[in-house]
Amino acid sequence: MADERDGGFEQRLRDARAKRGLDKPKDAGPTQGLPTGPWGIGFRAGVEVVSALVVGIVIGIVLDRWLGTWPWFFLLFFVMGSAAGVLNVYRLFNPRSGPRG
Amino acid sequence: MAAEGKAIDALGQFELQPFLGPIGEAVRFSQSNAHMLAAVGIISGLMIWGMARRAIIPGRLQAAAEMSYDFVHDLVTGQVGDEGKRFFPFVFSLFMFVLFGNLIGLLPFAFTFTSHIAVTFTLAMVVFILTTIVGIAIHGKHWFSYFVPEGAPKPLLPLIVPIEIISYLSRPVSLSVRLFANMVAGHVMLKVFATFVVMIGGAGILGIFGATLPLALNVVLIGFELLVAFLQAYVFAILTSIYLHDAVHLH
Structure with missing residues (x-):
């Protein structure tokens, strides 16, 4: 048959x-994940940190320009951006939604 | 051109030039745009022409079209779940566009439009705006709770919420920079070693033997670049799916 x-x-x-x-x-559950090689992970982590830092700095500088408070918002958002960068790397290894689906 | 005056011109390949001389100049149409059109044409050709016969036993073109369809389909439904089928056309076009942009750029005399941050950032912004709109459309006001992690202590919220927002805003930046940096790095390396071949090869009989070393390296690099071209398109598509998953499921 x-x-x-x-x-x-x-x-x-x-x-x-x-x-x-x-x-x-x-x-x-997820059937596929991101490719995991040492270089891939390392480069991704670096990009995540730098991009969060850049976004934080840009927000800080724009706020300072607007409100004329240089350098206070810049300093504040610099720290916030670094924290967000660390958070991004943390999320890279521990996705926020636990089990997907 | 590259080895003129003993200087390595590794970045000249990324310069925009008007397509077809004065015609492109008049309408501000660069070779980058021309390559985008070529990529779209090749993809459309592959899908339309490849699937035209609808044979039960697929030929080469049809197999390629079906494989790429299946690959992206499994990727989207695997990450987003069943709701992801709505976004399949979007992710598929994005994946194919980036993939063919990367691959076309590896051909001799061709231009890699994915090596320009303006292009990759525009693509990433499309993804970012779409995921945000999808999230708000599905969840309404509840979507904003995305920035308030569960179980966070109340007094810390003024600190955590801005950090979450910055983290969310950094997505398009990291998405675009990853693709752009990979493509630029690969093409600069190829150009530098290709220039070495010309420079060393110009140094007499001994130089010709010496020049085989960077030439062999370039052969290996081309293979590596093929892998990177595919991998970066895959990463772009899968990150788009992950962001869509977050927008659809929120927590």
Whole structure:
């Protein structure tokens, strides 16, 4: 019988329905993650820190320009930006939403 | 051109030039735009022409089209879940555009439009604005609770919320800088070693033997760049999916 090949007709029907999203799979976990190589992780962490720092500094400078309070907002948002950078790296290893799905 | 005056001109390849001389100059159409159009044309050709026959046993083109479709489809549904199917066309176009931009840039005489921060940042801003709008459209006011982590002590909130907002705003920056930096670094390395080949090769009989060393390195680098081209398009697409997941599921 042709149906005996891969678990029979029922199994194939179930697979097809799951793929189309008609049946909800029980554990909707992530099937793929980001590539994890030492270089990839290292570069990503660096980019995350620098980009958060840059965003913080830009916000600080813009606020200072607007309110004429140089350098106080710059200093404040410099610290905030570094904290956000550390937070980004933390999120890189511990995604915020626990189990995805 | 590169080795003129014994100086290595590694950044000249990123300069924008008007396409087709005076015609491009008149309408401000650079070779970067031309390569974007070429990428869109090749992708459309691959998908339309490749799927035209709809054979049960796919030929080469159809197999390539089906594989790329399946790859991105699994990526989006794997990250976002079933709701992600709505965003599949968006992520697919983004992935193919970045991938073909990276790949076309590896051809001789071609230009890599993904090596310009203006291009990658625009793409990242599209992603950023879309995820924000999707989040607000689905969750309404509740979306703003994204910036208030669960279980955080109340007195610390004035400190935590701005940090969360900066962290959220840094997404398009990191997304665009990653792609841009990878492409620039790869192409600069290729150019530098290619210049070494010309410089050492010009130094007589012995130099020709010496020049094989950087030449061999460049062969390896091209293979590595192919990997990076694919990997960066993949990372761009998967990070877009992760951001979409955050927007759809919030916590």
